Amino acid sequence: MPDFRYKAFISYSWADAAWGKWLHHAIETYRTPRQLVGELGLHGPVPARLIPLFKDREEEAAGSSIGAAVEHALSSSEFLIVVCSPRSAQSRWVNHEVAWFKTHRDPSKILALIVDGEPGHIENECFPRALTHQVLADESVTDQLLDAPLAADARKAGDGKRGARLKLVAAMLGVGLDVLVRRDDRRRVLRQRMITSGSLLFGGAMAALAWAAVEARDEARDQRGKADGLIEFMLTDLREKLEPVGRLDAMDVVGQKALVYYGTQNLADLDANDLGRRSRALHLVGEVRDTRGDSVGALSAFREAARTTGELLARHPEDGQRIFDHSQSVYWVGFIAYQRGETGEAEASFREYDRLAGELIALDPGNADWQMEVSYAKSNLGTLLFEQGRYAEAESAFTRSLEVVARAAENDPADLTKQVDLGQAISWLGITLGQAERIEPALEHYAREIAIYDAVLAKDPGNARAEQQGDRVGRGRPA
Template sequence: MGDLNYKAFISYSHGDGKLVDWLHRRLEAYRPPKGAGPADARPLRPIFRDRAELSAAADLGGAIREALDRSEHLIVVCSEASRRSKWVGEEIRHFLSTHGPQRVICVLVDSPEGGGEVIDCLPPLLREAFPPGGEPLAADLRPGGDGHRLAFLKVAATLLGVRLDNLIQRDARRRSRWMAATTAGALGVAVVTGALAVVAFDARREAEAQRAEAEDLVAYMLGDLRKKLEPVGRLDVLDGVGARALAHYAHVDPRDLDDEDLSQQAKAQTLLGEIRDKRGDLKGARQAFSQAALTSEALSNRNPQDGERLYEHAQNVFWLAYVDWRLARTADAEAGFRRYGELAERLTRLDPNNLDWRMEVAYARNNLGTLLLDEGRNKDALAAFDDARIRFEAAAKAAPDATQPVKDLADAHAWLSDTHYRLGQMPQAYEQRAIAQSIVAGLLKKDPENRPMTAKLYAGQLALARRALDLGRVDEARRLVDGARRGFRELTTLDPENANWLDYAANAELDAFDVAFAAGDVATARAVHAEAVRRIERLRSLNPEVYAWMARLNGKLRVQAIRLAEVDGQPEAAKAAAREIEQSLAGRTGRKGDAELEVWLLGMAHLAQGRTDEVIRVLEPRRDSLSPEALYILARAFHSQGRISEATAIVNKLRLRGYARPDFVAFSRDSSLG
C-alpha cells in the first residue's frame, strides 16, 4: 500500500452497497468550489472502501488495518445491517484506537425500533465511544432527514474542514455559474426562437439552483446550525440564515411544492418566528408565524386525517395568537387561542390515546385563561385554568416518569393562585401558590443541577412571599424573599448576561423593599431600593429597548420612591415620582402591558398628588375586577373625600377575604373603617 493516505475509509455492511456506491462516487468526483476553504484544499480522494466480503475471515487483515490507520476520517454507514455487522464493529474498534471519535462521520440510513435519536442509530461500539449527551457529526438520509444533497455536503464539509453554510452557498453559486455558461454556449448557435427557449431553460435551472440552496439552508438551520447557535445565544445568525432561505419561498406558489418541501418551509417560518420573538422583534415574529400558519394550514388541508400535520398547524396558530396578545391585538389573540383549542380537540378525536395531543387541549385552556385574566375577566379565567389543571393532572398520572406534565401542572396551580388573588381570595391564592412551589421543589430534587428549574423555584418563592404578605405573615415573607435573593445572586454570578435571571434578581430586591417597609424597617427598605435601582439599570444596559420602562420594574420602583419620600416628609419628591409614572404610562399608549398593574400604578400616582377624583375616575369603573392592592387605593380615595360608607364597604370586603397587609390593616384601624 506504500505511502498512500486516504481522505476517508467507508465502513458499511454490504447490504448497503448501492448507497455506498453513490456516496463513494460522489465524494471522489467532487471538486470543492473556489473560496470554500483553504487555497490548497484538495479533492476528496482517495476514499477507501473494501468491496470484499469478510464473513469467512478470522480477523480484519493487515490491508484493512493499514487502510484504517492511513485514513483521515472514518465514514460509518449506520443501518440495521451495519449495527449487526461484526466487521463494521471491528473496523470502528480499530479506528477509534488510533484516531478517536472526533474523526468519525456517520451517515444515518434508518432508526432502530424504539429509538430515533442520532446516538440510537449508531453501531454499539461507536455508541459507547461518546459520553452521555454526546454524539458524532451525522448526515441524515432517513425519511424527513437532510436529503441526499445536504447529507453529501455535510460529509464533504467535514472532510474538507470547512463550514457547512459556506460550502452550501458556494456550491450553489458554482452550479448557477455552470448553468449560465452552458446557456451562453447554446445561445451562440441558436436562432431567435431557440434562444428564447434556452433563456427559459436558464431561468428554470437558476430557479432550481435557488430552490436547492434554500432547501439546504432551511435543513441546515433547522438542524445543525440551531444546535450550535441557540445554546450560545447567536440568534442573529440564525435569523439571517432563515430570512435568506425564506426569501426564496416568498416567490413560490405553495401548490408547486410537494409535501416535504411545504413542511420544511413551514418549519423554517416557525423557527424564524421563534428567533425573532426571542430577539424582541414582535412584528417580525408575527409576520413569520402568520406565514407559517398559512403554510401549515395548506399542508394539513391536503390530508386532514394526518395528525402530525394538524399538530404542526396548531402550534403555528398558537404562536400567532401569543404574539398578537403581546402586541395588544386582543381580539385577534382571543380568536387565535380559541382556534388553537378547536384544533387541539380535533387532534384528540383523531387519537384519544395520544398524551401529547391531550395536553394540547390543556395548553389551549391555559393560554385562553391567561388572556382572560389580562382582560379582567377573572371568573372566566379561573374556570379555564381549573380545566387546564384537571387535564395536566390526568396527564401526569398517565405518564408518571415524564417531567413536562408535572411542570405544566405546577404552572396551572400558579395561574390559579394569581386568579384567586385578582378575585380577592387570599387564603386560596396562598394555597395554590404553595402547591405549585411544592411541585417545583419535587422536580428540582430529582434534577438538582437544573439551573432553569432552580430559577423557577426562587421565582416561586418570591410569589409565595407576596401571598404571605397579603395574609399579614411578615416573618414568613421575609424568610422566603431572603432565600430567593441569595439564590438569584448565585445564579447571576454564574451567568451575568442572563437577562431572565437578572430580571428576577431585580424583582427580588423590589419584594425585599415591600417586606422591609411592611415591617417598619425603613433603613433596610432604603438599602434594597438602591440595589433594585442598580439591577434595573444593568438590565437596561443589556437591552435598552425592552427595559426602557416596564411597569413591573420601573413602575414599582417609582412607587417605592413615593413611599420613601412620604416617610422622609418630602411631598414634592413624592409628587415628582408620581408624575414620572404618569408620563411613562402615557408614553406606552398602544403597547402591550399588564393592564391590572398599570391601573394600580396610575391610581398610586394620582393619590400621591392628592388627586382623589382622578383615582376614583380610573379605578371605580373596574371595581369588580380590581386586585386587593388597587381596591385598597380606591378605599383611601373614598375616605379622603369623606365617602365613608363606600370606603367601609371596600375595607370590610377585603378583611372578610383575608387581606391583611400591614399598611392596609393600619389604615383600616386608624381611619376607624371596617
C-alpha cells in the first residue's frame, strides 16, 4: 500500500476557519478502540491514530493557481476532507483542491463534512461544484452531474458534531460506523460518570467555600483564594492531562462553573492577587473553548478576562506589565470576534491593542519584545482592513509593521526565523499594493520577498517555512 505522509488534507474556506480547526482537532485526537487496532479494514490494517492531517488556510491570499506546497500536500494525503458550506461552494481554492485531487488521486477517497447550507439548493448550495460534477484531466469542471461523495453532517439537525466525527473516522479507518458508535457510547458512559463525579466534588467544594465565606469577611477572602486556586488548578494541571488524550470535553463543566462563579464577583472588592488569578483562569477557559470550536463561549471568557485586566490597569496605569497583560486580553477578544465575522468589535479591539502597544513603547522604547507587539498589532489591524477592501488604511498598518520587523531582522541577521518573518511582512504589503492596483511597487515587494527566501535557503536548504513561502510566491500565491 502507498505510504502517505498525511492521513488527510482538509480543504475549507477561510470563512470556515473555526470548523477547519475543530475538524483537525476532532480527527487527530480520536483514538481507535484497542480491539480494532491491527484488524483488517477496507484500507488495510486499522491504525491506532489518524495522524497527521494537513490544514492549509492559516495565511490564505489571492492568487492564480494552487501552490506547489499545497499540491505536494495533496499528493501526500490518503484522503481529502472537504468542509462544505455556501462559502466553500464559492471558494476558488476549495474547488481547485477538489479538482486536483480528483485528477491526481483516488476520487473515492474524498469525504465531505456539511457545516452549513443545503445540498442542491439554488441559493444556499453547500457542495463545491468540483465535488458534484465530473472533472476532466486538465482539472476543468464539466456540467455532468455525479453522485455526491460520502457526507457527514455536523449540524444539529444532521449527525451533530459527534456523529459527523464518527462517520468520517469510520470511513478513514475502513470499519463499520455501527462498531464505532457502540464503542463510543461505552466511552461516553464512562466519561459521563467521571465528569459527574468531578462535578459533584467540584460543586461540593464550591458550596463549602461559599458557606464559609458567609462566616466572616477575612475568612471569605481566604476561601475565595482557595476557590480561585482550585479553578486554576483544574484549568491548568487537569487540562495538561486531558488535552494529549483528546479529552478537553471534560473541561466544559469546569469552564461553565468558573464563568458562573466569576460572574458573581464585584471586581472592586478583589485585590491584585485575586484579579490576577481571575484573569489567568478566564484566559484558560477562553483558550480551551476556542480549541473546542466554541467561539461563543471563548469570546465570553475573553471579554470577562479583558474586564479583569482592565481593572488591574486602572489601578496601575503606568505599570508596563499591567498594560501588556491587558493588551493580550484585548487582542484575544479581537481575534475571536474576527473569527466569528464580528468585524465591528474586532476592529475596535485591534485598535485598542494597537494603542496599548504604543503605550508600551512610550514607557520603554528600547524594549525589543514590546516593539514586536506594535508589529503584531499593526499586522492584525492591517489584515482586517485588507479583507474589508480598505487598502489605503491596510497599507499604512502593514508599512508600520514591516518597519518593526525589518529592524528586528537587521539587528539579528543570523536568526533565519526573523528573516522569514520579514519576508511575510513584505508579502502582506505587496499583496495590498497589488489589490490597490499599484502594480510596480507590488512587483518590487514580491521580488524583495523572494530574494529573502532564497537567501535563507542558501544558508539552510531544509528551511520548510522559507521553501513553502517561496513556492507560493513563485506560483502566484503570496504568503
